[in-house]
Amino acid sequence: MLYSKYKWRIRSAESSITGQLAEELSLPPIVASLMASRGIQSAVDGREFLYGTLELTHDPYLMQGMQEAVPRIRKALEDREHILIYGDYDADGVSSTSLMIHLMRYLGASYDIYIPHRSNEGYGLHNHALDWAHQQGVSLVITVDTGISAVEQIAYANSLGIDVIVTDHHEPPEVLPEAYALINPKIPTCPYPFKGLAGVGVAYKLAQALVEEPPEEWLQIVSIGTIADLMPLTGENRVLVKHGIESMRNTRYEGIRCLLEVSGIHVEQVTAVNVAFSMAPRINASGRLDHAGRAVTLLTTEHREEAERLAWELDGLNKERQQVVETIVQEALGMVQNRWRGQEIPPVIVLAGEGWNVGVVGIVASKILERFYRPVVILGIDPESGNCKGSARSIPGFDIYAALLSCKESMEHFGGHPSAAGMSLHRDRLEDFERGLIRYAEKALKEEHLIAVCEADLEASISDVSLSIIDQIEQLSPFGMENAVPKIIFRNAVIKDVRKIGKEGKHLKLRLQQKREVIDAISFGCGHLADILPAGTAVDVLGELSVNEWNGSRKAQLMIQDISAPYQQVFDYRGIQEPIQEIRRWVADLEPHLRCPAVRAAVVYAKDSHPDIKSQLYDMCLWVYDRNAGIMPENEAAKSSQQDISVLFVLDVPETAEQLEALMSAFHSVPNIFMLHPTRNLRERLQIPNREQFKKLYVSLARLTNAPMAENEVITRLQKQTSLSSRMLFKVLDVFEELAFIQRADGMITFISKPEKKPLDASRHFRELNDLADMEQHLLHAGTEQLTEWLMSRTKGVS
Structure with a gap:
């Protein structure tokens, strides 16, 4: 039995609404159903969703603070004041800063930019940066994607005679800074109707107010920041990003064109998914391992040679970032194993390591969250100063910003969203910090929150998903947060072919069949599942449809997000070399899919046949064949866990039929059986x-x-x-x-x-x-299918 990683939940779509949308918008039923499951209730809503124009965006002057900000900026332009654009180092901050550079150039302003260094300075507005700005003759600072929490720093700027206009989208604190103007749709008193703008979206509204009709190509920059910062692609964001992506397909920005080319993306075919998984990581790599200014230069340069050089530099940094992340992830997983060996993992995981690169701790937190599905905080500790900087990632239903707020006395600084946040504190406060978060989580988290759920749009058959249907589904793009790529469930598909592909066999390629219909399927990072998905296996899969284009040929393809085989399975590895080593690897690699931690893994063997087994598999349930009892527990783990076994490894053939009967009786309900015994000469x-x-x-x-x-x-x-x-x-x-x-x-x-x-x-x-x-x-001698049927027949009726 191959367990799915997620609990699959199908969105409901009323058949009457689906029928109405299909008829009035001339859509295939499957596309109409996808729209209905996204909350579209009428043809009017449907037309806006599919064909919405920039006329659907809101008046920027509805944003609180805009009435004060625009005249102040116009005065600065008229008086030739020196303006500082103060940004952030993530992709949204880079995009926001880049957009403001385009705006300043358009307006002919005298300006500078400042983005703090992630590792050396950290997030937010800093007094030393304000001192530098004052020395440069700056009299107006415009923050982008930051500043809403900078109470003390803005007070300091005021004392220097510098006016500060804040444009931000992060959660506002209880006490707001006394800035010249605060522009943030999340301020409780702000009447702006759409609250989901990214930092670059808020900056764009300021540009709209100043220019009235900004060049449409600026929406390319808006798209990058909005997608990268995981903002919802609904409402106004959908309109902005959709037009931005369309503009990007004919971009004149050399930086964007080169970055797409380096990422292996055809510029004229770029999608929001490409931006999320190819462009955004490379832009973020700049601020994670170097300085974000390099990415800003890329997005604002007008020179092809400079753009090419910077794009390749970001690509190199991204590869380096991937290696750094993998190293820290392995260290973090080791910490989890050592700290909570044999114990229940707490509701919030807090891990800190000396020398961990603070530029990537957010990515590490996401990967640890995916592995254990609970809120995670990862912090890098400076071994000299003891200062810690970290990032948090959370699960649906748990507001990590509120959790941090509950233990704010433990931190020097924090900020963020309900799903992601950052913080800094001294290592002496780590224990208090962790206790505070766990205390809050124990009250706020419920059991159902800790069950990973994946929402699918519908169930279908392979015969339902032709190339033309996939092309029409593309009308629902741009895809991203709250408008995800449609996920479709295919049940009882038989694997006709299975292969490991990619470097070191990291990825999995399947050929799936239902009746006469066949589709190719890819699962990235799941090459290890080939060991437990032999040809002939019937599986349920949840995935996203795409089109694979190669040498002018177009074929439907399924990108697998989750997979399960909901029945007892036997895996035939008879005669395998180094079976004990393979058992260790399987338990480590396949635990999430087989739910087989060491305490739930049983190994049965002939006594004295494997002299080193107790030292190598000491934490598993070890059983030996016995002439009188059939099988006997060989260690303490075996005596206490027999009823909870999820995987059985058979290392030796029983000596008698009675031993086989005892084996089948003891483990009749085990979902997965691996046959690893040696073969014998015919x-x-x-x-x-x-x-x-x-x-x-x-x-x-x-x-x-x-x-x-x-x-x-x-x-x-x-x-x-x-x-x-x-x-x-x-x-x-x-x-x-x-x-x-x-x-x-x-x-x-x-x-x-x-x-x-x-x-x-x-x-x-x-x-x-x-x-x-x-x-x-x-x-010993039967084929795999015959062996499986025979073993299954032996387990039926046994109790």
Whole structure:
């Protein structure tokens, strides 16, 4: 049984609304159903969703603070004041700063920019930066994607005679700074109707107010920041991003064009998904491992050569970032294992490490969250100062910003959203900080919050998803937060082919079939699942549809997000080399899919066959075959966990049918069974005995043994007359001896000429041979399908 990573929940879509949308908008039912599941209730809403123009955006003067900000900026322009654009180092901050540069150039302003260094300075407005601005003659600071929490810093700016206009979209604190103007739709008194703008979206509204009709190409920059900052692609954001992506397909911005080319994306085919997974990580890499100014220069340069150089530099930084992340993730996973070995993991995971690059801790937090599905805080500790900087990532239903607010006394600074946040504190406060978060989580988190849920749009058959349907689904783009790429469930699809692809076999490629219809499917990062998804396996899959274009050919393709095989399975690895090493690897790699932590993994073997097993698999449930009891627990783990076993590894074949019966009885409900026992030479196979065969052997034996003969000699001669193995012939002699047809003594055999007549099945050895031969026929020599059916039949009805 392959468990899904998520609980699948299908969005509801009323059939009446689906029918209405399909009819009035001339849509295929599957596309109309996808729209209805996204909350579109009428054809009017549907037309706006599909064909909405920039006329649907809101008046920027509805934004509180705009009436004060615009005249102040106009005055600065008229008086040739020097303006400082103060940004942030993430992709939204980079985009916001870049947009303001385009605006300043358009307005002919005298300006500078400042973005703090993530590692050396940290998030937010800093007094030393204001001192520098004052020395440069700055009299007006405009913050983008930051500033709403900078109470003390803005007070300091005021004391220097510098006016500050804040444009931000982060959660406002209880006490707001006394800035010249605060522009943030999330301020409780702000009447602006759409609250989901990114920092670059708020900056764009300021540009709209100043320019009235900004160049449409500026929306390319808005798209990047909005998508990268995981803002909802609904309402006004959808309109801005949709037009931005369309503009990007004909971009004249050299930086955007080069970044797309470096990412392997055809500029004319760019999508919001490409921005999220290819462009945004490279832009973010600049601020994570270097300085974000490099990415700002890329997005604002007008020179092709400079753009090419910077794009390749960001690509290199992104590769370096990936390696740094992987190293920290492995260290963090080791910490989890060591800190909570054998214990329940707390509702919030807080991990801190010396030297961890604070530029990537947010990504690490996301990966640890995905592994354990609970809120995570990852902090890098400066070993000299003891200062910690970290990032938090949360799960639906748990507001991490509110959680941080509950223990704000432990931190020097914090800020963020309900799903992601950042903070700084001293290592001496780490324990208080962790206790405070756990205390809050124990009250706020419920059991259902800790179950990962993946929302699917609908169930379908492979026959439902033609290329034309996939093309029409694309009308629902741009896809992103709150308008996700449609996820579709396909049930009972049979795997026709399975392969590991990519570097080191990291990815999984399947060919799935339902009836006569076939589709290729890819699962990134899941190459290890090939070990438990052999051809012929029936699976349920949840995935996203795409089109694979190659050499002018277009084929439907499924990008798998989750997969399950909802039935008991047997995995045939008979004769595998280094089985103990493989068991360790499987338990580590497949635990989320087989739910097999060491305490729920059972290993059955013949005593003394694997002398090092206790030291290598000490934390698993070890069982050995026993002549009397069938199987016996060999360690303490086995004595306490038998009923909770999720995977069984069989290292050796049972010696008797009774041992097999005991094995099947003890583990009849185990979802996954791995057969790892050695194979045996066919020349040593046992055959299921029959009376005619035994009659012929009896006659042959009578001819051979007129006088006592050495047993080995008898076996040699009988082998020449039959096709039976020596092992089989020894078993036959055991039967004849038990029935008093022969006598054995000192390695010699004497034939009894007139024995008492007895039926063969009166012999216990005959009955055992029958059972043993049948067992070995299946365990050692049957094909995988026959072996599986036989084992499954043995578990049915056993309790």
